[in-house]
Amino acid sequence: MRSAVIIGAGIGGLSTARALKRHGWSVTVFEQSGALPETGTMLGMWPAALQALGDLGVVEASRRTDGWAHIAAGASTRLWTPAGRTLLTAPGGADLHLVARPALLSALAQGVDISFNTQVVDPEQVSDADLVVGADGTFSRTRQRIFGAGFSARPLGSVAWRGTVQGAVAEYGETWAPGALFGITPAGPHATNWYASVRSDRTFAGPHLPHLQGYFGSWHRSVREVLDRIDEDAILHHGLFETPKLPSFVKGGTALVGDAAHAMAPFLGRGACEAIVDGATLGRCVGQASSLEAGLAAYDKARRKRTQRLVLSSRLMGRFAMLGTGAAPRNAAMAAAGSMARVIKPKPRSQR
Numbered sequence: 001m002r003s004a005v006i007i008g009a010g011i012g013g014l015s016t017a018r019a020l021k022r023h024g025w026s027v028t029v030f031e032q033s034g035a036l037p038e039t040g041t042m043l044g045m046w047p048a049a050l051q052a053l054g055d056l057g058v059v060e061a062s063r064r065t066d067g068w069a070h071i072a073a074g075a076s077t078r079l080w081t082p083a084g085r086t087l088l089t090a091p092g093g094a095d096l097h098l099v100a101r102p103a104l105l106s107a108l109a110q111g112v113d114i115s116f117n118t119q120v121v122d123p124e125q126v127s128d129a130d131l132v133v134g135a136d137g138t139f140s141r142t143r144q145r146i147f148g149a150g151f152s153a154r155p156l157g158s159v160a161w162r163g164t165v166q167g168a169v170a171e172y173g174e175t176w177a178p179g180a181l182f183g184i185t186p187a188g189p190h191a192t193n194w195y196a197s198v199r200s201d202r203t204f205a206g207p208h209l210p211h212l213q214g215y216f217g218s219w220h221r222s223v224r225e226v227l228d229r230i231d232e233d234a235i236l237h238h239g240l241f242e243t244p245k246l247p248s249f250v251k252g253g254t255a256l257v258g259d260a261a262h263a264m265a266p267f268l269g270r271g272a273c274e275a276i277v278d279g280a281t282l283g284r285c286v287g288q289a290s291s292l293e294a295g296l297a298a299y300d301k302a303r304r305k306r307t308q309r310l311v312l313s314s315r316l317m318g319r320f321a322m323l324g325t326g327a328a329p330r331n332a333a334m335a336a337a338g339s340m341a342r343v344i345k346p347k348p349r350s351q352r
């Protein structure tokens with residue numbers, strides 16, 4: 001039986017562990033924390049991630065437990081200015097699948113052997129397993145060990161706050177201002193997700209509510225409605241980083257998955273989804289290939305360019321949303337696009 005050691009029990013590491021186990025591998029996961037987290041915000045699951053969860057055996061039954069939510073298409077999303085002018089209204093096109101990070105981790109961890117309180121100091125000294133997987137996040141030691149300090153995570157010059165508040169709100173969407181944005185999304189029938197970002201080279205010391213009030217307290221009613229419900233103790237705050245473009249996600253018998261391979265700005269909400277797809281793909285590639293080397297090459301081919309494009313798109317999305325100079329013409333263009341979409345309604349097929 002082939003064996004793997006996985007460094008990190010985050011979404012990427014646990015997805016990989018499940019995938020490898022399903023292909024008959026013996027897997028051990030080393031995690032530096034004492035336990036899986038019990039709190040965390042809701043993550044939106046894109047279709048490819050849902051498909052990968054199905055491949056990993058995280059099926060409908062687990063998705064009906066606490067922490068998972070399915071919101072049928074319907075609620076439209078707005079793009080606002082801080083004064084509350086609507087630039088665009090996007091119709092609620094597709095169903096939304098949401099999962100709280102702890103619920104996702106707990107579903108992925110079922111049946112996986114995790115060694116907690118085990119920090120891997122030197123990934124090259126791990127063991128004589130056939131495969132070592134660096135799933136150790138944005139500041140991955142595995143990445144630095146195999147590609148060097150020149151591939152350390154680089155700061156994006158922005159910070160984020162995020163959390164969940166009780167109750168639904170009347171309207172969802174994102175508000176863009178020069179150097180700042182505030183987003184509101186559903187988090188299930190009785191809760192609302194929020195996130196906020198500002199351009200800043202440093203993170204902020206708590207308490208965080210005063211910072212949020214300072215930046216966003218004078219914004220329109222929907223933002224203030226969320227701000228009024230935020231509990232200081234439930235605010236998460238991070239600097240934002242991304243992984244520099246790696247020449248490969250693989251070196252020798254080591255592979256990188258998730259943020260270790262492609263940490264990205266959160267503005268497209270894709271990082272966790274891509275970590276799941278990485279895990280499912282790596283398991284399938286090494287499980288089906290004639291040799292480990294061929295399987296790892298297939299994984300790199302399937303995942304690297306695709307995720308590196310997302311790293312770039314996420315960064316550009318953040319820049320576009322928080323544009324300083326140029327925000328006025330951008331808003332005018334967005335508003336014009338919104339009006340055109342209302343005027344040019346698609347003709348019924350019979351009239352074309």
Ligand SMILES: Cc1cc2nc3c(=O)[nH]c(=O)nc-3n(C[C@H](O)[C@H](O)[C@H](O)COP(=O)(O)OP(=O)(O)OC[C@H]3O[C@@H](n4cnc5c(N)ncnc54)[C@H](O)[C@@H]3O)c2cc1C
Pocket residue numbers: 007008009010011012013030031032033042043044118119120121135136137138140141160161162238257258259260266269270271272273274275
């Ligand atoms: C503000 C913000 C909002 C986001 N919102 C979304 C969203 O809505 N949707 C979405 O899809 N994604 C979102 N993401 C991205 C998502 O959170 C990450 O992409 C995802 O969690 C990456 O998972 P991972 O397993 O690769 O890394 P991590 O979650 O960082 O897990 C790495 C694990 O490795 C462990 N570890 C690290 N070093 C060692 C070591 N030396 N030895 C042992 N263990 C170690 C850590 O303790 C950790 O448990 C967001 C990110 C941010 C910052």
